[in-house]
Each structure stands twice: as structure tokens, then as C-alpha cells.
Amino acid sequence: MLTGMITLVALMLLVAVFLIATYNKLVKLRQRVQNAWSQVDVQLKRRYDLIPNLVNAVKGYVQHEKDTLERVTHARNMAIQASNITEQSNAENILTGALKSLFAVAEAYPDLKANTNFIQLQSELSDTENKISFARQFYNDTVQIFNTTIELFPNNLVASMLGFIMVDYFTLQGEVEARENVNVSF
Incomplete structure (x- = not known):
């Protein structure tokens, strides 16, 4: 009887330790996903701040x-x-296409292409695009780890009980469209 009771308590303790460890792991991963999204958001904000300056440089x-x-x-x-x-993914795809059109239009204006302010803004935007690309990759890698952890057995039992849900990737919609050249006609 005593052995059975000790076994039952040990088993309950083992299950409790597993539940606590799994919960903590899922919370940690969810925080990493939120941090990764924050990094993407910071770079997107930088991009948004550069765009009005770029548009103003081109306007003249x-x-x-x-x-x-x-x-x-x-x-x-x-x-x-x-x-x-x-x-956000859809809007970023539209914005990327619009910026490609803007740069394609700028190609037709030699004075604009030689403008120091435009060149600097174009360089900063290019640098920001690289940072956004890296931040997206980091975010998607983090989401992949989180989503995989949620789907693995027996984590999926704990995750569903505690309300952990899959997170969306930050993806390009219509990758074929994104890879096509921008067609600009005058």
C-alpha cells in the first residue's frame, strides 16, 4: 500500500514538473516571438519615416x-x-511594389539620380530593407520554433489546455509577383 502511494505521488510530481516545464518553455518561446516581431516593427517604422523624405526629394x-x-x-x-x-505582410508587399515603381520612375530623371539627398535617402532605404529582411528572417525562424514546439506531442496537449495558439509567419503574398520586374511605361 505504501509503495503504491509513493509511486502515485512520484507520478503526480513528475506530471506536475512536466506541465510546469512545458508551460515555462512555451511562455519563453512566445516572448521570443513577440521580441522578434518588435524587431521587425522597429525596422518597418524606420522605413516609414524615410519614405516621406524620399517622396519629397522626388517631388521636385x-x-x-x-x-x-x-x-x-x-x-x-x-x-x-x-x-x-x-x-502587415500584405501592406508591406504593396509598399515594396510602390517603392520599386518610384525607383523605376527615378531612373528616367538623370538630375534626380545625381541628387545627393536622393542618393543618401535611397542608400538609407536600401540599408533599412536589408535590416527588415534580416528581422523578418529572425521572426519567421522564431515562429517556426514556437509553432513546432506547440505541435509536438505531448507539448500539444499542454499548449491546447493553456490556450497557446500557432502564430502567423511574415510572408510574401504571391512570391511570383514579388519576383517579377516592375513594368513602368510613360
């Missing part, structure tokens, strides 16, 4: 390209207002 040279400038501004505003990962 390309008066009749108002539509392109408005698309960039509209895309930036959509990206700023995005409220979740999916909306």
Missing part, C-alpha cells in the same frame, strides 16, 4: 508622376495602419 523632379507618388504615400499609410501580421 517628377511633377507629372503624381500618381506614383500618391501610390507610395497610400501604401505607406496602409502599412502603418495594419493591425495584425497578415495585414
Whole structure:
């Protein structure tokens, strides 16, 4: 009887330790995902801050390209207002396309391409795009670890009991479109 009671208590203690360890691991991973998203968000904010300066630098040279400038501004505003990962991904894809169009238009204006302010802003934006790319990769790697941990047995039992849910990746929508060249016609 005593041996059975000790075995039962030891088994209950083992289950409690497993539950606590799994819960703590999931909380730690969820915090890493939130930190990774924060890093993406910081770089996106930097990008959003650069865009109005870039648009203003271009405005003086390309008066009749108002539509392109408005698309960039509209895309930036959509990206700023995005409220979740999916909306953010979609808005960023639109913004990236609009910026590609802006740079394609700038190619047609030699004075603009030689403008020091434009060159500096273009360089800063390129640097920011690289940082965004790295931050996205880090975020998606962190999400992959979190989502895999939630799906693995027996973690999935604990995760579902405690309300841990899968997190969306920050992905390109329509990768084929994103890889195509921008078509600009005058």
C-alpha cells in the first residue's frame, strides 16, 4: 500500500514538473516571438519615416508622376495602419511594389539620380530593407520554433489546455509577383 502511494505521488510530481516545464518553455518561446516581431516593427517604422523624405526629394523632379507618388504615400499609410501580421505582410508587399515603381520612375530623371539627398535617402532605404529582411528572417525562424514546439506531442496537449495558439509567419503574398520586374511605361 505504501509503495503504491509513493509511486502515485512520484507520478503526480513528475506530471506536475512536466506541465510546469512545458508551460515555462512555451511562455519563453512566445516572448521570443513577440521580441522578434518588435524587431521587425522597429525596422518597418524606420522605413516609414524615410519614405516621406524620399517622396519629397522626388517631388521636385517628377511633377507629372503624381500618381506614383500618391501610390507610395497610400501604401505607406496602409502599412502603418495594419493591425495584425497578415495585414502587415500584405501592406508591406504593396509598399515594396510602390517603392520599386518610384525607383523605376527615378531612373528616367538623370538630375534626380545625381541628387545627393536622393542618393543618401535611397542608400538609407536600401540599408533599412536589408535590416527588415534580416528581422523578418529572425521572426519567421522564431515562429517556426514556437509553432513546432506547440505541435509536438505531448507539448500539444499542454499548449491546447493553456490556450497557446500557432502564430502567423511574415510572408510574401504571391512570391511570383514579388519576383517579377516592375513594368513602368510613360
